Amino acid sequence: MTIFLKKSFLAITLMILASSVNGQWTGPKTKPTALKEIKYGPISPAHRTDVDMVTFRNYGLGQFIHWGLYAIPGNEWEGVSARGGAAASEWIRSWGGTTAPKDWVKTYDNLYKEFNPKDFDAKRWAKQAKNMGAKYVIFTTKHHDGFAMWPTQYSNYNISKTPYKKDIVKEVVDAYTAEGIDVYLYFSILEWNNPDYMGKEPKTPKEKKKFNRFLQYTRNQLLELMQNYPQMKGFWFDGTWDQSWIKSYEFTYNLEKELREKHPGIIIGSRFRNDEYGKRHFDANGRMLGDYEQGWERKLPADISWLEGRDWDCVMTIPPNGWGYMKDWSGLYTKTTDDILDMLLYSASLSGNFVLNFGPDGQGNMHPEEDKIAKELGEWMKVNGEAVYGAHHAGMTNSKLGYFTKKEDNLYLTVFNRPINNSVRVSVPKIASEVPLTATLLANGQSLAVKHADIGLDLDKNTYYDVLIPNIFQTDRAFVIKMKVGSQVVKVEKLMDAKM
Numbered sequence: 191m192t193i194f195l196k197k198s199f200l201a202i203t204l205m206i207l208a209s210s211v212n213g214q215w216t217g218p219k220t221k222p223t224a225l226k227e228i229k230y231g232p233i234s235p236a237h238r239t240d241v242d243m244v245t246f247r248n249y250g251l252g253q254f255i256h257w258g259l260y261a262i263p264g265n266e267w268e269g270v271s272a273r274g275g276a277a278a279s280e281w282i283r284s285w286g287g288t289t290a291p292k293d294w295v296k297t298y299d300n301l302y303k304e305f306n307p308k309d310f311d312a313k314r315w316a317k318q319a320k321n322m323g324a325k326y327v328i329f330t331t332k333h334h335d336g337f338a339m340w341p342t343q344y345s346n347y348n349i350s351k352t353p354y355k356k357d358i359v360k361e362v363v364d365a366y367t368a369e370g371i372d373v374y375l376y377f378s379i380l381e382w383n384n385p386d387y388m389g390k391e392p393k394t395p396k397e398k399k400k401f402n403r404f405l406q407y408t409r410n411q412l413l414e415l416m417q418n419y420p421q422m423k424g425f426w427f428d429g430t431w432d433q434s435w436i437k438s439y440e441f442t443y444n445l446e447k448e449l450r451e452k453h454p455g456i457i458i459g460s461r462f463r464n465d466e467y468g469k470r471h472f473d474a475n476g477r478m479l480g481d482y483e484q485g486w487e488r489k490l491p492a493d494i495s496w497l498e499g500r501d502w503d504c505v506m507t508i509p510p511n512g513w514g515y516m517k518d519w520s521g522l523y524t525k526t527t528d529d530i531l532d533m534l535l536y537s538a539s540l541s542g543n544f545v546l547n548f549g550p551d552g553q554g555n556m557h558p559e560e561d562k563i564a565k566e567l568g569e570w571m572k573v574n575g576e577a578v579y580g581a582h583h584a585g586m587t588n589s590k591l592g593y594f595t596k597k598e599d600n601l602y603l604t605v606f607n608r609p610i611n612n613s614v615r616v617s618v619p620k621i622a623s624e625v626p627l628t629a630t631l632l633a634n635g636q637s638l639a640v641k642h643a644d645i646g647l648d649l650d651k652n653t654y655y656d657v658l659i660p661n662i663f664q665t666d667r668a669f670v671i672k673m674k675v676g677s678q679v680v681k682v683e684k685l686m687d688a689k690m
């Protein structure tokens with residue numbers, strides 16, 4: 191039993207976390223009994239079927255990149271670690287408590303004067319992402335510190351004022367697009383460094399005027415990004431939880447409309463805005479606000495019923511929490527390639543995209559461990575990727591052996607826990623119209639014998655198909671059994687019940 195459960199441990203832990211934290215966005219939903227009148231509800235249809243959305247739905251694997259001024263300190267300053275003092279490495283500007291350096295905010299806000307990543311080569315990153323098997327990238331154009339990685343006209347706090355000068359967003363967009371990887375722009379609404387920004391609801395005329403300027407500035411930047419980088423496929427919004435933004439529901443509703451009009455097909459997640467009742471991600475009637483569920487940040491759904499057919503992505507760090515570069519990973523559990531594969535296949539089995547985060551350093555290099563994981567993941571995806579790309583929930587009961595995904599008449603079982611007797615037992619409801627007919631091992635293309643098994647359990651609603659793994663096949667990673675499914679060739683023979 192321990193062996194069976196070992197590899198699923200991570201997924202299970204995350205599910206438990208998911209159910210206790212932020213339950214309102216990511217848990218099973220309770221539907222309101224009386225429907226409210228809502229003026230600022232969803233704008234796009236509930237389950238888009240246009241080509242852009244179908245593309246999103248089929249990505250399977252993505253890459254997140256957190257890169258900004260926070261890459262320079264890498265979660266420490268002059269030998270002192272910010273661990274415990276800042277929420278995460280990209281949050282280092284808010285470092286507080288006794289360990290924080292004197293005048294830290296001022297130091298941080300001047301870091302742009304030394305941002306000059308000599309090793310940055312967007313083409314190298316894009317090649318790595320391609321080799322890893324990522325189909326889309328989400329790149330931080332501006333994080334909570336407010337620093338823009340593109341030469342925005344609307345603020346001086348941007349890349350053109352650094353010694354590096356060049357437009358990093360453009361370099362990333364061009365390089366990834368050239369590799370055939372779709373680009374999404376991460377954009378934090380809240381800004382620590384902007385005098386016009388405030389967290390609380392603006393109440394006095396002066397506050398309203400100030401925050402209104404901020405809203406216009408946000409709109410300008412978003413339109414600017416869409417105009418500068420027309421290849422972009424969507425925005426990944428963040429930092430939208432403050433009351434100032436929540437109370438701006440009329441503005442944000444109109445802005446979402448405008449973004450959609452100006453960039454047809456754009457994909458926007460559920461984190462952008464809320465309705466007039468202050469309900470974020472889902473409106474007061476339980477309808478999703480956006481094209482996909484964007485609440486699965488370092489979380490996973492417990493089962494398919496939680497999702498009710500909605501699209502979703504899971505964004506995940508390699509260290510426990512920390513998106514920007516962290517010089518020192520010692521003493522932290524950092525996810526292994528096996529951990530990541532487990533989450534990736536689990537996400538695919540629930541029809542979600544899995545997005546793995548990278549936090550390059552101040553010179554533009556990935557962390558050596560990230561390089562290693564990208565390489566190992568890519569090697570695995572080259573052989574087994576068809577179990578992920580375009581593959582979705584298979585309608586099968588999850589098995590202790592691993593995760594099921596399905597694409598047309600192909601059923602994939604990614605085995606994380608190999609049975610001692612090498613016989614992989616797939617249970618299928620007796621009433622199912624499709625059963626496994628043939629099987630192959632993606633690792634080497636070998637055909638595997640499929641044997642029907644009737645284990646004779648009284649009142650059993652399932653019947654069983656055993657796929658035999660040759661003893662000689664050895665691997666130290668999860669492997670994929672691809673089965674063709676179709677209608678049963680032989681009718682399950684019914685033996686007369688003994689009288690009881």
Ligand code: H79
Nearest residue numbers: 256278280281333334428429431432487505513
């Ligand atoms: O960019 C990475 C993180 O820096 C960013 N999202 C990922 C992709 C992130 N910022 N904040 N958070 C994640 C979590 C924020 C938690 C809190 Fe709050 C903000 C705690 C208090 C304020 C939102 C509002 C959650 C609880 C109340």
